[in-house]
Each structure stands twice: as C-alpha cells, then as structure tokens.
Amino acid sequence: MEHLEIHPPPKPVHPSAEVMVRTRDLYKSFGDNHVLQGFNLDLFKGENLVVLGKSGSGKSVLIKCLVGLLSPDKGLVEVFGQEIPKLNQDDLDHIRVKIGFLFQSSALYDSMTVRENLEFPLRRHWISKTRDEVDELVIEALDNVGLKHAVDLMPSELSGGMRKRIGLARTLILKPDIILYDEPTTGLDPITGREISRLIVDIQHKYNTSSIIITHDMGCARIVANRIMVLVNGICYAVGSFEELKNSDDPNIKPFFD
Amino acid sequence: MPRQEAKAFRDFLLEVGSISDFTARFFREGFKPRYEWSELIRQCYVIGYKTLPLVGVTAFIMGLVLTVQSRPTLEEFGAESYLPSMVALSMIREIGPVITALICAGKIGSSIGAELGSMKVTEQIDAMEVSGTNPFKYLVVTRVTACTLMLPVLVVIADCISLYAAYIGVNFKDVVSLDLFFSKVFDSLVFGDVLPAMIKTYFFGFAIGIIGCYKGYNSTKGTEGVGIAANSAVVVSSLVVFILDLIAVQIADILGLT
Numbered sequence: 178m179e180h181l182e183i184h185p186p187p188k189p190v191h192p193s194a195e196v197m198v199r200t201r202d203l204y205k206s207f208g209d210n211h212v213l214q215g216f217n218l219d220l221f222k223g224e225n226l227v228v229l230g231k232s233g234s235g236k237s238v239l240i241k242c243l244v245g246l247l248s249p250d251k252g253l254v255e256v257f258g259q260e261i262p263k264l265n266q267d268d269l270d271h272i273r274v275k276i277g278f279l280f281q282s283s284a285l286y287d288s289m290t291v292r293e294n295l296e297f298p299l300r301r302h303w304i305s306k307t308r309d310e311v312d313e314l315v316i317e318a319l320d321n322v323g324l325k326h327a328v329d330l331m332p333s334e335l336s337g338g339m340r341k342r343i344g345l346a347r348t349l350i351l352k353p354d355i356i357l358y359d360e361p362t363t364g365l366d367p368i369t370g371r372e373i374s375r376l377i378v379d380i381q382h383k384y385n386t387s388s389i390i391i392t393h394d395m396g397c398a399r400i401v402a403n404r405i406m407v408l409v410n411g412i413c414y415a416v417g418s419f420e421e422l423k424n425s426d427d428p429n430i431k432p433f434f435d
Numbered sequence: 436m437p438r439q440e441a442k443a444f445r446d447f448l449l450e451v452g453s454i455s456d457f458t459a460r461f462f463r464e465g466f467k468p469r470y471e472w473s474e475l476i477r478q479c480y481v482i483g484y485k486t487l488p489l490v491g492v493t494a495f496i497m498g499l500v501l502t503v504q505s506r507p508t509l510e511e512f513g514a515e516s517y518l519p520s521m522v523a524l525s526m527i528r529e530i531g532p533v534i535t536a537l538i539c540a541g542k543i544g545s546s547i548g549a550e551l552g553s554m555k556v557t558e559q560i561d562a563m564e565v566s567g568t569n570p571f572k573y574l575v576v577t578r579v580t581a582c583t584l585m586l587p588v589l590v591v592i593a594d595c596i597s598l599y600a601a602y603i604g605v606n607f608k609d610v611v612s613l614d615l616f617f618s619k620v621f622d623s624l625v626f627g628d629v630l631p632a633m634i635k636t637y638f639f640g641f642a643i644g645i646i647g648c649y650k651g652y653n654s655t656k657g658t659e660g661v662g663i664a665a666n667s668a669v670v671v672s673s674l675v676v677f678i679l680d681l682i683a684v685q686i687a688d689i690l691g692l693t
C-alpha cells in the first residue's frame with residue numbers, strides 16, 4: 178500500500194473529545210422485523226467511525242434514525258447534544274443543515290441539472306450568498322469529486338459511479354460538521370473508490386468533520402477508519418481499530434476481513 | 436357481516452382520514468413563510484401549458500358537437516334562435532368546468548402522482564428533508580396551489596373556445612354574425628350562472644392537486660407503487676370532481692342561484 182504513505186492517515190481522536198452523536202438503547206422494528214435492538218453508539222468530534230454489518234442488518238436504518246427520517250421505537254438519539262425525536266420541525270431543520278447525508282442510492286433530483294442539485298441545499302442560505310459565491314461553491318464541490326465538466330448534465334445522463342460522486346458533492350457543499358456516508362464507494366471501480374476514500378480523510382482534516390461511514394469495502398475502511406464498529410443482530414457487537422478487529426478470531430467479525 | 440367488506444370499509448375510512456390530515460397539513464404549512472414563489476410560478480406554467488392544447492381541442496369539439504346535435508330538437512319546436520343561449524348555458528354552467536376538470540384529473544393528477552411517487556421511492560423526498568428544505572412546502576404546497584389557480588383559467592379559456600366553436604356550428608346551417616351570436620349568448624347569461632360555475636372550478640383544482648400529491652407523497656413498494664399512485668390519483672380525483680359537482684349544484688340550488 179505505497180499510496181497510503183503519501184496520503185495522510187486518519188486523524189487520531191483526542192481522548193477527551195466532545196461527543197457529536199450518541200445513541201443509547203436504540204430500538205427500531207418494522208412489524209415483526211426487529212432491526213435495531215438496543216444499539217449504542219458514540220461519535221466523537223473529529224473522528225471517522227466505520228460501521229460494518231451484513232446486508233439488511235440495519236445500517237441504513239441506523240443513520241436514518243440519526244437525522245430523524247425514521248423515528249426510533251425506543252431509546253435515546255442525541256446529535257449536538259439535542260434529542261432528535263423531541264425536536265420541532267424548525268429546530269430539526271436547523272440541525273439538519275449541519276449534517277451531511279450521502280444516500281446509498283445517491284437520491285439525485287431527477288428533474289434538476291447537476292448544478293441545480295448542488296444548489297438545492299444552499300437554498301436556505303440563499304439570501305446571504307451572491308450568485309458568484311454560489312457558483313464558486315458548486316465548482317469547488319464538483320472539483321473535489323473530479324466532475325467539473327458534468328455541471329450542466331441531467332442525472333439521467335450520468336453513470337452510476339458519477340451519480341454517487343455528485344451525491345457526495347451535494348452532501349459536502351454545506352461543509353457540514355457531521356457527515357453520514359451510506360456506502361460511499363459501493364458501485365465504484367477500485368481506483369475511484371480509493372480516491373473517494375482519500376477524499377473522506379481529506380475532508381476530515383480540512384474541515385474537522387466527524388463522520389459515520391457505512392461500508393462493505395474493507396479497502397475503504399482501512400483508509401478512512403479511526404474506529405470500526407460491527408453491527409450484528411441489531412446491537413453494537415464490537416468496536417476497535419482496523420488492526421484490532423482484523424486480528425480477531427470471532428466468527429461474527431472474521432468474515433468481514435477475509 | 437362479511438369480513439372482507441368490513442375491512443374494505445375500514446380502509447376507506449382510514450384513507451379519507453389520512454387525506455383530511457394531508458389537507459390540514461397543506462393549510463398549516465401553506466400559510467407559513469417562506470413561500471416558494473419561483474417554484475409556484477414554474478408549476479403554474481407547467482400545469483397550464485401542458486394541459487392547454489388538450490383542453491382547447493376538447494372544448495372546441497364539445498362546443499361544435501353540442502350545437503350541431505341540439506339543432507334538430509330545437510328545430511322541432513321552432514326554437515332554433517335559442518341555440519346560442521342553450522349551448523352557452525350548458526357549456527358555461529356544467530360541461531366546461533366538468534370536462535376541463537376531468538381532463539386535468541387525467542393529465543395533471545397522473546403526472547403529479549407519478550412524479551412525487553418516483554421521488555418518494557428513490558429517496559429524493561428524504562434527501563430534501565435532510566437538506567433542511569421542507570419538501571411538503573416545496574413540492575406539495577406549490578403544486579396544489581398551482582392547480583387551484585390554473586384550473587379556473589383553463590375553464591375560462593375552454594368556455595371561450597367552445598363558444599366560438601358553437602358559433603361555427605350555428606353557421607353550418609344559418610348565417611349569424613359573431614356580434615349577433617354573442618349578444619344572444621350574453622342576453623341569456625346572468626351572474627348566477629357564471630359565479631357558481633367559477634367557484635366550483637377552484638374546488639375541482641384543489642381536489643385534483645391534493646389527491647395527486649397525497650397519492651404520490653405516500654406511495655410505497657418501489658416502482659410498482661409509482662404506477663399505483665398515478666393510477667389511483669386519476670381514479671379518485673375524477674370521482675371527487677363528480678361528487679363536488681353534485682354538492683355544488685345542491686348548494687347553488689339552496690342559495691337560489693339556479
């Protein structure tokens with residue numbers, strides 16, 4: 178892995194760092210399908226936390242609970258020290274502006290061009306930004322993901338990997354304090370995947386963001402993770418650094434690293 | 436009591452309840468600032484422009500056919516000179532508003548249902564929500580308002596076109612000048628004919644918008660759900676147009692406007 182050496186490793190977290198996201202005893206079921214069964218999580222300021230779990234284990238459900246897209250059946254969800262399920266719409270919107278969310282399916286707005294897609298999250302700050310500043314932000318965000326030339330295309334004209342990267346650019350445009358990535362590298366070729374992983378680390382350094390990264394891609398996990406959390410049967414089964422978990426013999430953890 | 440029918444009845448009541456909820460939410464959120472003016476204007480343009488050709492052609496044919504077919508009956512009574520007033524009355528009071536509303540239910544209802552439905556199942560609505568933009572306001576309030584405002588405009592245009600078509604129809608056999616034709620039309624029309632007909636078109640427009648948005652916004656089950664949303668939007672809103680028409684006739688009757 179000679180590439181890794183010329184690239185900054187993920188920033189270590191200060192032991193007394195502030196907690197940005199906290200869940201305690203989080204339960205969420207859909208009918209008889211008990212997805213989360215007492216999940217506990219702490220995301221510290223400035224860290225990259227990777228969440229591993231089998232397909233269908235509830236990783237997407239977990240991060241949707243964190244932004245209030247799904248409401249948990251039971252348990253505590255705190256972001257920036259505020260209890261998400263108890264907030265009213267206005268306060269929730271205020272918090273959401275500070276959280277970036279990359280959807281697994283990219284969720285680009287089909288009826289808008291790439292430029293309009295990126296401008297959409299800026300609508301809230303519209304009044305305080307001039308046209309030039311907005312353009313600059315859009316170009317900067319596209320440059321980050323290497324797609325400056327796609328600015329006037331429609332989402333239907335993009336490949337799957339390009340959609341993913343535009344989705345990432347849209348997530349990053351507000352420079353959020355917390356970013357939730359749902360499988361940022363899935364569906365990308367290994368080279369682009371590695372670039373995206375490095376971008377995640379870069380962003381962490383540049384803006385001091387705290388991120389939760391959901392992934393199956395161990396290459397990505399190795400590059401970005403400060404800590405890794407394994408989600409099994411709806412609970413946080415294990416937490417540790419990449420190396421610690423890699424050397425584990427536990428039958429629930431080992432298969433991820435094979 | 437058969438179990439299935441009981442269940443169907445219960446489902447029906449639940450649906451009515453949640454559409455009422457949805458409507459209440461429209462009024463709650465619609466009057467709160469910040470208003471989405473530019474999107475509202477865009478929607479008005481899209482809705483008006485998309486349906487205008489269809490509405491125009493249908494109105495023309497209806498006016499012409501009604502005139503040509505009514506003539507023999509009126510001739511039997513030696514009352515051909517009443518042809519303009521009769522056609523005008525039936526077009527303006529009933530056929531214009533109802534036919535236009537049905538066309539809009541088909542054209543606008545289905546497109547809103549399909550558009551919002553696909554945005555829902557591809558998580559685009561969720562993406563708006565997490566970016567701190569209120570999707571209900573941006574998508575639903577604008578579309579419903581645009582429908583409510585544009586339907587009366589379309590009806591007025593349809594009325595004009597159908598009257599002109601009636602003028603052509605009258606001239607197939609007689610020679611009547613445009614001036615004479617319209618003076619006959621306006622002699623027979625009174626305020627009580629036009630006003631209730633115009634007021635009910637606002638309700639038709641509102642119903643088409645609300646039902647299309649409700650079906651789309653609440654669609655589930657992936658791409659299949661989008662089809663169901665579009666389809667049921669058309670069916671339900673057409674039905675509601677007839678029911679509203681029935682109610683409007685009763686109210687006009689009670690108020691002595693007939």
Ligand SMILES: Nc1ncnc2c1ncn2[C@@H]1O[C@H](COP(=O)(O)OP(=O)(O)OP(=O)(O)O)[C@@H](O)[C@H]1O
Nearest residue numbers: 207210212230231232233234235236237238239281
């Ligand atoms: N809106 C929903 N309604 C009903 N069930 C749901 C809903 N969302 C998720 N589920 C169920 O919750 C479980 C977990 O789903 P989730 O999307 O979180 O999986 P995941 O861990 O993200 O998997 P993947 O890696 O494939 O994305 C699945 O069994 C799914 O069927």
Ligand SMILES: [Mg+2]
Nearest residue numbers: 236237281359
């Ligand atoms: Mg998922």
